[in-house]
Amino acid sequence: MEQKKRILTGDRTTGRLHLGHYVGSLQSRVALQNDYDTFILLADIQALTTHFEKPELIHDSIYQVAIDNLSVGLDPEKVTILQQSQITAIAELTEFYSLLVSVNTLRHNPTIKTEAKAYGYDDLSFGFLGYPVSQSADITFCKADLVPVGEDQLPHMELTRKIVRRFNELYGASLPEPQAMLSKCSRLVGLDGNAKMGKSLGNALYLSDDAATVEAKVKRALTDTTRISVKDPGHPDVCVVSKYHEIFNPTEHANICEMCKSASIGCVACKKQLAAVLNGLLDPFREKRAYYESHLGEVRDIIMAGSAKANLIGNETMREVKEAMHIAL
Structure with a gap:
């Protein structure tokens, strides 16, 4: 062999x-x-x-x-x-x-x-x-x-x-x-739009974060700063949340971008979707982490x-x- x-x-x-x-x-x-x-x-x-x-x-x-x-x-x-x-x-x-x-x-x-x-x-x-x-x-x-x-x-x-x-x-x-x-x-990228997610930059989502923490952090993530109202068309190419959807929610990313551009989805709803996707990814990690933290x-x-x-x-x-x-x- x-x-x-x-x-x-x-x-x-x-x-x-x-x-x-x-x-x-x-x-x-x-x-x-x-x-x-x-x-x-x-x-x-x-x-x-x-x-x-x-x-x-x-x-x-x-x-x-x-x-x-x-x-x-x-x-x-x-x-x-x-x-x-x-x-x-x-x-x-x-x-x-x-x-x-x-x-x-x-x-x-x-x-x-x-x-x-x-x-x-x-x-x-x-x-x-x-x-x-x-x-x-x-x-x-x-x-x-x-x-x-x-x-x-x-x-x-x-x-x-x-x-x-x-x-x-x-x-x-x-x-x-x-x-x-x-x-x-x-x-x-970091949640604040910084080119790098880092421990010392305060812009990170940790693998050990619980579901509520993920939701809270995603809620604060940087979006299109020029979009004032939910009725305004968005620019997903400058939005951190869009970049995360592209990586962690690739099958829905294109559709979300189109809805954003046509003002068919607001930032709050978009962030809720992302938080749900991220928590779905992290849930099995949390289960294993809980085992090892108790052993x-x-x-x-x-x-x-x-x-x-x-x-x-x-x-x-x-x-x-x-x-x-x-x-x-």
Whole structure:
């Protein structure tokens, strides 16, 4: 039997996941779990690069992010869910790889620059500046073949590939060069019309939101600001609610747009329809979430078992790496 290719993906543990994460990655993970050897990284080290002063948030989020992944349909019998800080090979490879990357290369990484600006960082910490190196260790400790990414993460992937090539050239090692699996999903705009739904932007619909919260948030979502009365024709192309219908209610989207343009439906009714559709999507997730939230010991066992499996794989990678570097005794 042909061995399945390995995927490495994951989430920063800085809070619960939202619909943007579902559209951008979680939905795809569920679809891929039968065909690939999938590793889901709970990226608590990376979370600490921006939230090191909030250890209680990181701790809670390790559980909550794991539950979010499990609630949408990821099967712990098919995927490996692991905690980044528990994998010793990641720490070791980060140290080795850091010798092969210049500070200037990291400073000019476009994602680093964008995120530093977003967080208001002028004086970057060593950990924040070097987290792309740590990401390279995440990907290669288990010799992942593929990494699902959005276009904004492609610079990180190219850096990983350069590090691997340089390492192999120097030491004659044979670490595989991972390939990017570019996400086909569009980015979900925030409820306020912001180009991105984000935890820190206050514009997110969380996978853990209850039905009443979803209804309340959708009720506040940005619509066509030029439409004053229900009798006025609307412009669905500038309406956030319309964009959500397109993604989550595709069979009705065209009809809703036509009714909007002809003033046959008002924004209140349109939002009610969307809230019903979203709650229909989230209801089975809520049922699974309720189970895991009442069985946190089981969630911990899943994480610990996945981390133990990952450590066995990582230890073998490090044995090969250290032999290639001639530092194994």
